Amino acid sequence: xxxxxxxxxxxxxxxxxxxxxxxxxxxxxxxxxxxxxxxxxxxxxxxxxxxxxxxxxxxxxxxxxxxxxxxxxxxxxxxxxxxxxxxxxxxxxxxxxxxxxxxxxxxxxxxxxxxxxxxxxxxxxxxxxxxxxxxxxxxxxxxxxxxxxxxxxxxxxxxxxxxxxxxxxxxxxxxxxxxxxxxxxxxxxxxxxxxxxxxxxxxxxxxxxxxxxxxxxxxxxxxxxxxxxxxxxxxxxxxxxxxxxxxxxxxxxxxxxxxxxxxxxxxxxxxxxxxxxxxxxxxxxxxxxxxxxxxxxxxxxxxxxxxxxxxxxxxxxxxxxxxxxxxxxxxxxxxxxxxxxxxxxxxxxxxxxxxxxxxxxxxxxxxxxxxxxxxxxxxxxxxxxxxxxxxxxxxxxxxxxxxxxxxxxxxxxxxxxxxxxxxxxxxxxxxxxxxxxxxxxxxxxxxxxxxxxxxxxxxxxxxxxxxxxxxxxxxxxxxxxxxxxxxxxxxxxxxxxxxxxxxxxxxxxxxxxxxxxxxxxxxxxxxxxxxxxxxxxxxxxxxxxxxxxxxxxxxxxxxxxxxxxxxxxxxxxxxxxxxxxxxxxxxxxxxxxxxxxxxxxxxxxxxxxxxxxxxxxxxxxxxxxxxxxxxxxxxxxxxxxxxxxxxxxxxxxxxxxxxxxxxxxxxxxxxxxxxxxxxxxxxxxxxxxxxxxxxxxxxxxxxxxxxxxxxxxxxxxxxxxxxxxxxxxxxxxxxxxxxxxxxxxxxxxxxxxxxxxxxxxxxxxxxxxxxxxxxxxxxxxxxxxxxxxxxxxxxxxxxxxxxxxxxxxxxxxxxxxxxxxxxxxxxxxxxxxxxxxxxxxxxxxxxxxxxxxxxxxxxxxxx
Numbered sequence: 001x002x003x004x005x006x007x008x009x010x011x012x013x014x015x016x017x018x019x020x021x022x023x024x025x026x027x028x029x030x031x032x033x034x035x036x037x038x039x040x041x042x043x044x045x046x047x048x049x050x051x052x053x054x055x056x057x058x059x060x061x062x063x064x065x066x067x068x069x070x071x072x073x074x075x076x077x078x079x080x081x082x083x084x085x086x087x088x089x090x091x092x093x094x095x096x097x098x099x100x101x102x103x104x105x106x107x108x109x110x111x112x113x114x115x116x117x118x119x120x121x122x123x124x125x126x127x128x129x130x131x132x133x134x135x136x137x138x139x140x141x142x143x144x145x146x147x148x149x150x151x152x153x154x155x156x157x158x159x160x161x162x163x164x165x166x167x168x169x170x171x172x173x174x175x176x177x178x179x180x181x182x183x184x185x186x187x188x189x190x191x192x193x194x195x196x197x198x199x200x201x202x203x204x205x206x207x208x209x210x211x212x213x214x215x216x217x218x219x220x221x222x223x224x225x226x227x228x229x230x231x232x233x234x235x236x237x238x239x240x241x242x243x244x245x246x247x248x249x250x251x252x253x254x255x256x257x258x259x260x261x262x263x264x265x266x267x268x269x270x271x272x273x274x275x276x277x278x279x280x281x282x283x284x285x286x287x288x289x290x291x292x293x294x295x296x297x298x299x300x301x302x303x304x305x306x307x308x309x310x311x312x313x314x315x316x317x318x319x320x321x322x323x324x325x326x327x328x329x330x331x332x333x334x335x336x337x338x339x340x341x342x343x344x345x346x347x348x349x350x351x352x353x354x355x356x357x358x359x360x361x362x363x364x365x366x367x368x369x370x371x372x373x374x375x376x377x378x379x380x381x382x383x384x385x386x387x388x389x390x391x392x393x394x395x396x397x398x399x400x401x402x403x404x405x406x407x408x409x410x411x412x413x414x415x416x417x418x419x420x421x422x423x424x425x426x427x428x429x430x431x432x433x434x435x436x437x438x439x440x441x442x443x444x445x446x447x448x449x450x451x452x453x454x455x456x457x458x459x460x461x462x463x464x465x466x467x468x469x470x471x472x473x474x475x476x477x478x479x480x481x482x483x484x485x486x487x488x489x490x491x492x493x494x495x496x497x498x499x500x501x502x503x504x505x506x507x508x509x510x511x512x513x514x515x516x517x518x519x520x521x522x523x524x525x526x527x528x529x530x531x532x533x534x535x536x537x538x539x540x541x542x543x544x545x546x547x548x549x550x551x552x553x554x555x556x557x558x559x560x561x562x563x564x565x566x567x568x569x570x571x572x573x574x575x576x577x578x579x580x581x582x583x584x585x586x587x588x589x590x591x592x593x594x595x596x597x598x599x600x601x602x603x604x605x606x607x608x609x610x611x612x613x614x615x616x617x618x619x620x621x622x623x624x625x626x627x628x629x630x631x632x633x634x635x636x637x638x639x640x641x642x643x644x645x646x647x648x649x650x651x652x653x654x655x656x657x658x659x660x661x662x663x664x665x666x667x668x669x670x671x672x673x674x675x676x677x678x679x680x681x682x683x684x685x686x687x688x689x690x691x692x693x694x695x696x697x698x699x700x701x702x703x704x705x706x707x708x709x710x711x712x713x714x715x716x717x718x719x720x721x722x723x724x725x726x727x728x729x730x731x732x733x734x735x736x737x738x739x740x741x742x743x744x745x746x747x748x749x750x751x752x753x754x755x756x757x758x759x760x761x762x763x764x765x766x767x768x769x770x771x772x773x774x775x776x777x778x779x780x781x782x783x784x785x786x787x788x789x790x791x792x793x794x795x796x797x798x799x800x801x802x803x804x805x806x807x808x809x810x811x812x813x814x815x816x817x818x819x820x821x822x823x824x825x826x827x828x829x830x831x832x833x834x835x836x837x838x839x840x841x842x843x844x845x846x847x848x849x850x851x852x853x854x855x856x857x858x859x860x861x862x863x
Contacts, residue, residue, distance in 0.1 A: 022088045035059035057081025077102035093121035108138040130154050144168040158184050172221035179214040208239035210401055230263040252282035278330050284314025301340040327362035355384035371415035378408035402430035416460045442483040447475035462502045469495030479518050488517045499703035505604040508595040515591025571719045575652040590619035604681040607633050607675045621647040633671045637664035655719040662724055666773040677714045715774045721748045733800050735759040750774050764791030783824035790816050817846035
């Protein structure tokens with residue numbers, strides 16, 4: 001072809017010929033064409049840079065050739081030693097054909113046989129031999145039906161065979177055709193793939209081979225989007241696959257597959273995959289899967305098995321995380337299931353049937369970005385749906401969704417947010433599958449259990465929970481008359497339970513805890529009053545949004561000016577964090593605690609307190625005690641009663657109220673007063689600080705009580721309103737040994753009132769009514785009315801040393817007296833009486849007194 005695009009055979013065309021666009025079929029009757037001594041043809045198109053050449057050793061053809069394919073009749077064709085070369089766009093290709101033969105019979109039956117030595121295209125030079133053979137039989141009136149038989153294509157050592165029929169009917173093709181490979185080697189296939197397509201194709205070593213049987217049956221019509229049925233049987237016998245350039249040894253020792261794929265466009269239910277075997281085994285990985293998949297073009301379903309194990313060390317080494325996440329250990333699984341895609345969510349899980357387990361060994365996870373660490377010695381997670389159970393979730397025998405987690409050891413650290421350590425943990429949960437399907441917005445019944453040989457949970461606000469020999473059950477049910485409000489129940493039994501914060505410890509041994517919780521529902525009457533109040537405020541302030549009216553009114557009132565309270569540091573501080581406060585407002589909780597023994601360490605009362613036979617009931621606002629034995633130092637008592645106002649006290653807005661009956665075998669008032677005084681000092685100082693162990697905390701608390709100043713001021717907390725009904729069999733106060741004590745003590749408004757306190761002692765009998773108030777450091781008052789019967793004079797002076805100031809001559813007498821004293825006075829911060837404020841009256845009545853001092857006798861005689 002010339003540079004101007006004119007072909008060298010286009011020498012002359014007349015104008016008439018150019019105007020005539022009609023054509024007739026070219027028909028050439030060939031008796032024989034023969035090329036014996038070779039032939040060379042060359043093509044060179046300079047405008048588009050395309051060139052090519054054909055060289056023939058020999059060529060022979062006999063028959064009829066025409067542009068009408070239906071009238072062709074090739075009787076015989078032979079070609080030998082043919083070399084074809086093509087070059088375009090800078091890329092060269094070549095094919096070397098050893099032989100090509102075509103045999104025809106009656107224009108409808110043809111046999112084609114092709115043998116080539118080498119095919120090259122660009123950098124592709126991997127096809128060393130090619131052999132093609134097929135038979136084609138045309139049928140029908142217009143020869144538009146064809147049968148292909150004995151089709152075979154061999155590329156190097158790879159063989160593809162085929163057979164089938166096809167009928168061309170207008171715009172559609174009706175076919176029934178099959179293609180099969182047998183023993184197709186992956187190594188040979190990888191050598192054929194250009195490195196531009198798969199750069200790593202030459203870096204693999206394998207002995208894998210595959211058998212593929214493809215069958216196509218049906219009509220193909222693009223205009224109507226009609227597709228035929230397709231079936232593929234794919235089998236890979238067990239073999240290995242090795243990546244040669246990986247220094248860490250990436251190797252699959254066993255890879256095997258046996259599967260059938262079915263595509264049925266007119267029968268979607270039959271479209272699916274039969275996976276008879278998928279096995280992958282190698283360094284760090286063992287996997288086996290089998291199952292059936294159907295309805296792949298719709299709501300796909302599966303019924304199968306998946307099992308195996310995986311080395312996380314291998315994954316981390318070969319696929320390192322860009323953010324430094326490190327995962328170590330080994331995971332194993334064994335899963336079985338039957339479900340559809342539409343059932344793989346919680347709302348429809350009831351219709352699925354799945355189960356299995358996952359185990360981990362020596363699992364270590366570190367996520368530096370999230371400050372997360374976790375270690376699990378050995379763990380097992382079991383999961384299942386569609387299990388037939390009989391439990392309290394439903395009427396029995398219903399389907400359930402459940403899971404069970406067992407951990408040998410676990411250590412999880414989430415930085416300052418949460419730390420969990422445990423040993424021999426078993427967690428189980430189940431819920432009714434039927435109820436899940438019914439309503440996805442309601443609370444669905446669920447229940448489970450938790451057991452642990454040891455469990456320690458530490459939160460970010462320094463609260464620590466410790467359990468030993470722990471066993472518990474829990475359940476979630478909808479609240480009565482409110483299906484969308486949960487009602488949570490928990491029962492827990494343990495050999496030991498402990499709760500710690502920064503300065504306190506609460507320990508229970510051989511105890512149980514039961515609690516119920518539900519979300520607060522607003523009282524209808526209270527809500528109605530609130531709505532009416534908002535309506536009235538809206539009329540006054542129409543421009544203010546309804547949800548901002550209360551805030552607007554508070555802003556108009558200005559900040560509340562509370563009176564200064566210099567003793568506020570001595571109040572009992574029970575305020576909790578904002579997160580826990582939000583839970584207190586939202587949830588209503590009630591329960592009980594029972595324990596064989598317990599122990600309390602707190603700076604509020606810095607003396608170890610021991611509990612026995614504890615029986616405590618509680619809710620969000622109150623605690624009730626039922627004959628709980630308490631030992632504090634030398635005092636031993638049994639407490640019965642209740643303490644209320646806990647919710648407002650923990651929110652920092654209220655006071656504790658209570659009424660307790662105290663039955664004491666022994667009551668050391670001297671020790672209790674001293675320890676209470678030390679507790680007030682500790683609270684004012686901010687506690688004892690952080691301690692590493694309970695023993696260290698106890699040492700600091702006891703030391704603080706021992707070193708507390710005896711004469712320091714005892715301040716009554718201002719946020720308590722408590723009444724104590726006392727019955728004491730033996731007690732100690734000052735230097736008196738009490739044989740019995742009874743009466744009432746009330747602590748309220750920073751004052752303590754004693755009413756009808758009756759005491760019997762070794763020195764006499766006493767009856768006391770008194771008041772002690774600590775309103776401000778400048779207003780500390782005390783007053784009492786004390787009656788003493790048959791009191792020894794010497795013991796009276798020891799008990800009340802200040803009586804010697806009122807009646808100096810009393811020291812000169814010996815004997816037994818009856819005494820009545822009424823006193824009011826103000827005190828300083830060291831508990832000393834301010835004498836100018838002292839008002840007192842004393843009446844002493846004695847019989848058979850002995851006067852020991854002569855001067856005193858003379859003074860009496862003068863008067």
